[in-house]
Structure formats: structure tokens, C-alpha cells
Amino acid sequence: GQNIDQPTEMTATEGAIVQINCTYQTSGFNGLFWYQQHAGEAPTFLSYNVLDGLEEKGRFSSFLSRSKGYSYLLLKELQMKDSASYLCAVKDSNYQLIWGAGTKLIIKP
Amino acid sequence: GAVVSQHPSWVICKSGTSVKIECRSLDFQATTMFWYRQFPKQSLMLMATSNEGSKATYEQGVEKDKFLINHASLTLSTLTVTSAHPEDSSFYICSAAEQGDWSPLHFGNGTRLTVT
Secondary structure, rough: OOEEEEOEEEEEEOOOEEEEEEEOOOOOOOOOEEEEEEOOOOOOOOEEEOOOEEEEEOOEEEEEEEOOOOOEEEEEOOHHHHEEEEEEEEEEOOOOOOEEEOOEEEEEE | OOOOEEEOOOEEEOOOOEEEEEEOOOOOOOOEEEEEEEOOOOOOEEEEEOOOOOOEOOOOOOOOEEEEEEEOOEEEEOOOOOOOOOHHHHEEEEEEEEOOOOOOEEEEEEEEEEEO
């Protein structure tokens, strides 16, 4: 079956750096996406990776290793507003999006 | 960037009535839109894939006669929850992607449905 694993919850301190990992086992791969979802709101698109390596976008970066079935989202200079759930999603061989359960990130002052 | 608009943001209805939720892609055409449901503290659950000009594709366990989907144009899909019951109370979110295999999904703001 298809599976995406990410930690359920993480805690970090304001101003620090946090890395949220995502491992996947899917039938084929056509891109990996990261979304941010604040409580009670819809997800918003953060980044996507198609090729191996690091994609940087301001305070957020996303890394992909297709051979390892692994990605991470790196958040720098954490702010209180970064408290949210972070969803990892992979497009499989049929271009269907497979979603992880999300990682709830708690930022403490 | 691509914008998806969803309306209404929230709705309260009585048990047995029907509710229609609209999803529009504002600055791009979407041949395919997706409808998700999310219960509190749970992950997104894909309900159905809405295809412009043809029937929607429903995920296993989703009743197509209860959740009617109409994708009448390249910018509008509607989800109607028919004969709603309290267990249908949830957060419903639509999404769409621009053309291209690598295009990310963009989500509407969601509709919080409460059935009393």
C-alpha cells in the first residue's frame, strides 16, 4: 500500500530552527508537496520538490531524496505564527495526491 | 498566484435539509477539482474528484447520492450535501490545480458545516 509518515507533533522555541521529516512509500513518484494548515483553516501551499536537493523559499526550505523516499521541511527563525500543522503530500504514478496525517508544530516563547 | 474561492465559509442547517457549497477557480481554468472533508484534529480525507463535463469520481465509502457534485464549467464546481444529518457536520474544503503535472493544489478557504 501507499504510505506517508511524519511525526504527529513537534515543539520548538521561537527564533530557533526546526526540521519536520517525511518518509514515503508510494507507487511511483511525481512530486512532493508541503502545506501549512492553521487550526480551523484550509491548507496553504508552501513548496514542492520534484528533483533531489534543497529548495529554499525565505525562511522555509524543503529537501528531497527520491532514492531514500525522504523529505524534510526546514523552518528557520521560528515565529509564533508558524504554529500550525504541516502536511506532506506525494503525487503517485497516477498523479493522485497521497497525504500524510500532518505534523502539529507548537512554538513556545 | 492561483486563487480558489469557496462559499459559504460556514453554514448552520437543520437536519434533513440540503446545503450547497460552491468552489470557484478565480484566475485559472480547472478541469478537475477535488473535494475534501476534515474532522477535528484529523487529516484531510478526499471525498471525490470533480471532472468538468462528466461525472465525479467518488472515493470508497463516500455516498454519491448524498454528496452531489456538479462541475458545470471550467471554473465552478458545487457540492450539495443532501438530507444533511448531524454526523455530516465537518469542514469541507475544495481544491484545484492549474494545468501541468507538477502544479500544486490550491485550496479554497473551506466551509464549516454544522447540522443541528
